[in-house]
Amino acid sequence: MELISRFLRTEKQSFFLLGPRGTGKSTFARRLYPDTLYVDLLMPDTFRNYAARPERLRELADAHRIQKTVIVDEVQKLPQLLEVVHGLIEEKRGLQFVLTGSSARKLRKAGVNLLGGRALMRRMHPFMAAELKEAFDLEKALQFGMMPLVMNSVNPVDTLQAYVDLYLREEVQMEGLTRNIGHFARFLEAVSFSHGSILNVSNVARECGIERKVVEGYLGILEDLLLAYKIPVFTRRAKRAVAAHSKFYFFDVGVFSVLRPSGPLDRPEEKNGAALEGLIAQNLRAWLDYRHPESGLYYWRTSAGSEVDFIIYGKDMFRAVEVKNAATVHPQDLRSLTSFGEDYPEAERVLVYRGKERLKRNGIIIQPAEEFLLSLK
Numbered sequence: 001m002e003l004i005s006r007f008l009r010t011e012k013q014s015f016f017l018l019g020p021r022g023t024g025k026s027t028f029a030r031r032l033y034p035d036t037l038y039v040d041l042l043m044p045d046t047f048r049n050y051a052a053r054p055e056r057l058r059e060l061a062d063a064h065r066i067q068k069t070v071i072v073d074e075v076q077k078l079p080q081l082l083e084v085v086h087g088l089i090e091e092k093r094g095l096q097f098v099l100t101g102s103s104a105r106k107l108r109k110a111g112v113n114l115l116g117g118r119a120l121m122r123r124m125h126p127f128m129a130a131e132l133k134e135a136f137d138l139e140k141a142l143q144f145g146m147m148p149l150v151m152n153s154v155n156p157v158d159t160l161q162a163y164v165d166l167y168l169r170e171e172v173q174m175e176g177l178t179r180n181i182g183h184f185a186r187f188l189e190a191v192s193f194s195h196g197s198i199l200n201v202s203n204v205a206r207e208c209g210i211e212r213k214v215v216e217g218y219l220g221i222l223e224d225l226l227l228a229y230k231i232p233v234f235t236r237r238a239k240r241a242v243a244a245h246s247k248f249y250f251f252d253v254g255v256f257s258v259l260r261p262s263g264p265l266d267r268p269e270e271k272n273g274a275a276l277e278g279l280i281a282q283n284l285r286a287w288l289d290y291r292h293p294e295s296g297l298y299y300w301r302t303s304a305g306s307e308v309d310f311i312i313y314g315k316d317m318f319r320a321v322e323v324k325n326a327a328t329v330h331p332q333d334l335r336s337l338t339s340f341g342e343d344y345p346e347a348e349r350v351l352v353y354r355g356k357e358r359l360k361r362n363g364i365i366i367q368p369a370e371e372f373l374l375s376l377k
């Protein structure tokens with residue numbers, strides 16, 4: 001997995017590389033810049049040394065004048081280093097800093113704008129199907145997700161469970177983001193039922209027996225730790241009344257799968273459908289970040305109930321994508337895309353399904369899920 005090329009564009013100036021742990025930020029940075037100064041703040045001794053004297057970073061750069069790239073891994077663990085980085089960039093030595101991080105919250109609190117636009121913002125996502133090419137396995141991706149950490153594991157289920165526990169313990173409890181880890185664990189299970197759905201905070205609060213304000217805070221924690229995101233409703237030139245609330249997704253379908261409980265009262269098709277939609281979402285989100293950063297990802301839902309899962313809208317792109325976890329396509333499956341086409345005839349319309357044939361009906365492209373995912377290059 002370390003040899004797979006990522007679609008993330010390289011930069012010549014300093015940049016932040018943000019993404020959840022396990023998405024391959026460190027591997028990407030080390031592979032991209034093999035001859036570099038490397039500060040790993042996950043190493044206890046390194047953390048202690050730089051926490052005691054952040055100016056050590058300047059001393060490191062001074063002692064290795066030939067080296068022009070410095071990687072600081074998990075910089076949010078020691079935000080004080082940003083002041084030193086800022087000073088070194090201002091000195092115009094030609095240094096490039098690659099600053100990886102897995103918590104947007106800490107960087108914001110530390111004043112990431114200290115760098116005053118001198119460092120770009122980039123995001124690292126789990127693997128895309130098109131990055132894996134022939135190694136991509138749709139069934140495994142739906143079950144275990146596409147994090148490099150998990151795909152490299154001989155026991156992906158245990159690795160996923162350990163991953164969730166890691167965030168509960170290290171990122172949430174140890175950082176003091178919540179005082180009641182039991183409430184947060186119940187919230188994670190309850191909110192897993194909202195994956196791929198319009199988020200109703202009141203329902204989630206009622207389900208886990210926690211106050212609404214607390215749930216809102218927990219949702220903020222997930223987003224700050226880059227573990228979840230929301231997709232807003234598409235409202236441009238709306239001809240009909242549309243929904244007001246965003247849809248919610250975990251950043252990786254494997255995390256959703258391990259959090260979402262299954263029992264006798266749960267229908268497998270519901271979880272499988274949410275998993276497929278989530279897999280499409282994370283690939284689209286990564287594709288837009290890497291290849292089309294000027295475009296946005298939305299969904300469309302009218303007050304009458306017509307819904308299209310994803311709308312991609314940008315300067316040179318307008319596409320509506322509906323996802324169906326079924327091997328056959330019935331006329332009713334095309335109704336929402338047909339309605340969207342009536343309001344937005346400029347949009348390309350695609351229905352992604354679990355069948356094997358690529359078809360076209362009434363101007364709508366019907367495309368197998370695996371083919372669609374591999375086409376996002």
